[in-house]
Amino acid sequence: MNFDLHNVELVGQQTPDPLRFAFSRKKSPHAGGMMHSVKGEDIQISLEEAHALAPANTLAPRCLYIHIPFCRVRCTYCNFFQYASSSSLIEGYVAALREEIRWKASQTWTQAAPFQAVYIGGGTPTDLSAKQIHTIVSDIRSQFPLTPDCEITLEGRVNRFGLDKFEAALDAGVNRFSFGVQSFNSHVRRSAKRLDDREDVLKTIQTLVSYNAAPIVLDLLYGLPYQTLDVWQQDLQDYMESGAHGVDLYQLIEMQGLPMAKMVEQGKLPHPADTQMKATMFDMGVKFMARHHQKRLSVNHWASDNRERSIYNSLAKTTAEIMPLGAGAGGNVNGCQMMQTRDMDTYKSAISERRYPVTMLTMAPSNRAVAAEVKSGFDAGVLAQSKLDRVAGIGTFEALIPLFNAWERNGLVYLERGDEAASDTGIEVVSVAGGGYVSLTLAGQFWAVTLAQNLIEVLQSNTPTGNSNVIKNEATHVAA
Structure with missing residues (x-):
């Protein structure tokens, strides 16, 4: 297998830190690889064929992702914003979405096997009314085959998420709530166009937790403008004080063209953290999470009790199929x-004509499981x-040992060779076929996406002995 061990973009810098x-x-924010694009009318033909067939493996995990493309306010760091919330626009969208649900629920692929997870993301799904939330979730539960323990997540923000919406969601069958708090600090929140101050956010979360009805999970973002180390420490403390059942710690990824970048350029915001x-x-x-005995589910997700499972987020990094x-x-x-498509009119028109509202379609290569294994492994x-x-x-794995050794020398991984596993006595060396592991160090966990992307690209450009298929890998992208 060929790769350049002198390329610091691949192996990293040799540094004490x-x-x-x-x-x-x-x-x-995600690792991925190359796929074959489909163009023009072939998109509709390919999708009609795909949905008319049962999945090759009806026991394989699969999920539903429902997108609600509305936000009352666009956050400065967000790349997902599509439409400002308005009651008339939302009402028309919900009608089209319900039509899409009925249409796709009737298809052969859909009814061939149950779904393990449902994720209602955005956007801000909690900008929907209590009735709309209840209706959409009820439609999903009544028309799609779901496993008995199916995780049904409603994403959103605590702003204007009253108990009427919470109780409507619970009544319809939502059993997990994910709130993008990002930071509890009032000044940091205001600078990022987040609504509500620290006290209101804490109070709302604590109230929802007190119902003891479903896991309440938070997203915290680090690296925001005005978010000092002291502020970040308080954010972590506030997570514990909130009583939430789980938390994601996400790194701010700066992208050109977003409001934050423009505001920094104009001098309206300080630079975010380097x-x-x-x-x-x-x-x-x-x-902090280790000190407070939070259960680690991935490199950036923790749970405070066993009810938080994070099924959708875990499956999205595997070969699980996801119906959008x-x-x-x-x-x-x-x-x-x-x-x-992100365009509302195009979406509504396509659904009314029973055409798939797809603007980009790629076909997964036969070895798409390779990229999925790399991504899910590094995420874990x-x-x-x-x-x-x-x-x-x-x-x-053996062909990649030189790369793994380079990563280990640079403090990014621990390499465990199957033939080096010692017995409990410390004397006898036990040979374990296929028993090797690459475990991420703390540094490797921080750079997990970079390492995964590098490994996928190495596998794309090489053909290991005995497997001529390892050339191209899949990039899984699901808006959530």
Whole structure:
């Protein structure tokens, strides 16, 4: 297998502080690879064929993603904003969405097997009325086959999320709530165009938690303007004080063209944290969660009790199929990876004509499981030889040992060789076929997406012995 071990973009810098300086910056929130694009009318033909067939494996996990493309206010860092919330626009959209739900629920692919997770994301789904939330969730539950323990998540913000909406969602069957708090600090929140101050946010979350009816999960973002280390420490403390059942710690990814970048350029906001500061904040977050005995579910997600499972977020990084519903939704069905149009009029017109409202379609290669295994493994913090070799071919892990060694020298991973596993006595060396692991260090966890992307690109450009298929890999992108 060919790769350049002198390329610092691949192996990282050799530095006493790999957490902060292994790479220059994180370039993307997700790892991914190349796929074959489908154009023109072939999009409709391919999708009609995909939905008319049952999945090849009816036991494989799959999910539903429903996109609600409305927000009352656009946050300065957000790339998902589509439409400002208005009652008339939302009403027309919900009608079209319900029509899409009825149409797609009747298809062969849909009814062939149950769904393990449903995620209603955006946008801000909690901008819907209590009745609209109840109606959409009820439609999903009555028309789609769901597993008995199906996780049904409603995403949103606490602003104007009254108990009427909460109780309507619970009554309809929502059993998990995810709120994008980002920061509790009132000044940080206002600068990011987040509504409500710290006291109101804490009070609302504590009230929802007190119902003891479903897991309440928070997103916290680190690296925002005005978010000092002291502010970040208080954000972590506030998570504990809120009583929430789980939390994601996400790194701010700066993108050109977003309101934040423009405001910084105009001098209206200070620069957000640089990579080294964000690495420090990640370090603080990991140590804080360990000190408070939070259960770690992935490199950036923790739970305070066993009710928080994060099923959708975990499955989205695997080969699980995801049916998209709504304008701007993304998913994959029977090897078709798709993004639905973000344009409201185009979406409504397509649904009324029973045409798939898809603007981008790519076909997954036969070895798409390879990229999924890399992404899910690095998200969990460990890549297993047995799992990688099962999808990429025997010998793949061994062929990558020089790269793993370079990462280990640079403080990013721990490499465990199957033939180096010692017995409990410390004397006998036990050979374990396929028993190798690459475990991420703290620095590796911070750079997990970068490492996963680099490994996917290496596998794309090489053909390990015994497996001529490991050339191209899938990029899974689902709006959530």
